[in-house]
Amino acid sequence: DGGITQSPKYLFRKEGQNVTLSCEQNLNHDAMYWYRQDPGQGLRLIYYSQIVNDFQKGDIAEGYSVSREKKESFPLTVTSAQKNPTAFYLCATQGGANTEAFFGQGTRLTVV
Amino acid sequence: GENVEQHPSTLSVQEGDSAVIKCTYSDSASNYFPWYKQELGKRPQLIIDIRSNVGEKKDQRIAVTLNKTAKHFSLHITETQPEDSAVYFCAASGYSTLTFGKGTMLLVSP
Numbered sequence: 694d695g696g697i698t699q700s701p702k703y704l705f706r707k708e709g710q711n712v713t714l715s716c717e718q719n720l721n722h723d724a725m726y727w728y729r730q731d732p733g734q735g736l737r738l739i740y741y742s743q744i745v746n747d748f749q750k751g752d753i754a755e756g757y758s759v760s761r762e763k764k765e766s767f768p769l770t771v772t773s774a775q776k777n778p779t780a781f782y783l784c785a786t787q788g789g790a791n792t793e794a795f796f797g798q799g800t801r802l803t804v805v
Numbered sequence: 806g807e808n809v810e811q812h813p814s815t816l817s818v819q820e821g822d823s824a825v826i827k828c829t830y831s832d833s834a835s836n837y838f839p840w841y842k843q844e845l846g847k848r849p850q851l852i853i854d855i856r857s858n859v860g861e862k863k864d865q866r867i868a869v870t871l872n873k874t875a876k877h878f879s880l881h882i883t884e885t886q887p888e889d890s891a892v893y894f895c896a897a898s899g900y901s902t903l904t905f906g907k908g909t910m911l912l913v914s915p
Contacts (some may be wrong), residue, residue: 726902733814735894735907736849750808751902783848790900791837791856796848 694722699797715768716784724787725767807832811906828895829877836895885913
């Protein structure tokens with residue numbers, strides 16, 4: 694199913710909790726990305742990684758953290774410092790610069 | 806960094822009409838311009854892309870045009886069908902990360 698798997702599909706978080714969203718790919722792509730999608734806001738870049746053990750902040754990194762210990766995996770942690778975490782989160786990969794980005798099916802996070 | 810503006814935010818057409826979505830970008834170094842379609846509740850998927858060495862590209866009912874001098878590019882859908890209803894995103898990049906527009910919700914009425 695596209696080679697990118699995000700889990701879970703739906704996630705509920707209580708105030709003050711950290712939660713981790715999973716993203717796994719079997720496309721052998723070096724680059725991986727996390728986007729946040731809010732209604733009317735498009736796709737905003739949170740973090741990205743071009744290679745294992747290295748990652749860069751995107752436009753809205755505050756309150757989020759990532760790791761890239763394996764090429765296949767790029768988990769995103771939404772920390773309690775993120776004041777408005779309710780959103781749809783999309784993970785994506787690219788096989789090279791200026792090539793097609795492939796997206797996972799997304800995780801919808803809701804704070805309760 | 807790059808800034809991508811997309812218009813309109815919503816577009817309603819009758820089945821069989823044409824639809825045009827326009828984007829502008831700010832970074833003259835950008836040289837890759839993809840368009841993604843996102844159906845309700847699903848992941849975005851690439852429908853067409855264009856590189857800066859090309860002015861126009863067509864794929865059946867879909868075409869994209871690029872004007873590098875004016876820094877704008879457009880998506881054209883002809884003979885629209887109800888299944889074209891979705892949110893469309895443009896994006897731009899120059900050997901770095903993709904910057905997306907805010908999206909256009911296209912509604913095609915039968």
